[in-house]
Amino acid sequence: KFNFQKKNLPYKKLKYVYFTISFRNVFHGSGSFHDLDYIKIQNIIFNFLRSNTSELLYRAHPETLIGIKKNPLEKHLNNLNFKDKIKNGNICIFDTTLSSAFWQCIQNQNPIVLIRHYNVDNESPYLDRLEKRCEIIDISDPQQTEEVLNNANFKKISNNSIEKSNTYYDNFDNIIV
Numbered sequence: 001k002f003n004f005q006k007k008n009l010p011y012k013k014l015k016y017v018y019f020t021i022s023f024r025n026v027f028h029g030s031g032s033f034h035d036l037d038y039i040k041i042q043n044i045i046f047n048f049l050r051s052n053t054s055e056l057l058y059r060a061h062p063e064t065l066i067g068i069k070k071n072p073l074e075k076h077l078n079n080l081n082f083k084d085k086i087k088n089g090n091i092c093i094f095d096t097t098l099s100s101a102f103w104q105c106i107q108n109q110n111p112i113v114l115i116r117h118y119n120v121d122n123e124s125p126y127l128d129r130l131e132k133r134c135e136i137i138d139i140s141d142p143q144q145t146e147e148v149l150n151n152a153n154f155k156k157i158s159n160n161s162i163e164k165s166n167t168y169y170d171n172f173d174n175i176i177v
Contacts, residue, residue, distance in 0.1 A: 114137070
């Protein structure tokens with residue numbers, strides 16, 4: 001299993017929502033994930049978040065399911081509707097920007113943590129704005145996901161995401177989603 005160090009105490013006052021894409025091969029710039037590799041990475045991220053938080057909601061987006069046998073995370077799916085999950089300033093965590101949920105959370109001014117693999121969005125004309133608006137964890141080699149997260153200071157990441165959402169009011173309103 002995963003050996004995340006609990007060097008960061010759970011950040012109990014905050015609620016987190018982890019959104020993932022639940023289907024298809026996911027393309028990330030110069031590389032792509034096979035479905036099963038992507039599911040493994042989602043599980044690593046979920047276990048990291050669960051070990052560092054006391055209130056974690058998990059939501060696959062869109063709502064297609066592949067079954068617990070293939071993706072054990074599905075037993076943790078939360079049934080709150082999308083609007084309830086993004087209200088009240090919940091910190092939203094994404095592993096891709098290729099989701100309407102991501103852009104809705106941007107427009108809602110939620111604090112956002114973006115876990116980027118393969119440096120997705122490096123060529124995006126919105127990269128500077130994303131860096132100002134979201135706290136980004138870059139992972140250039142997906143096989144190092146667990147190691148990178150083990151060395152992350154989750155309390156600092158959470159605080160930075162809140163600070164950016166409170167001080168940088170770019171809701172990307174000129175982007176059509």
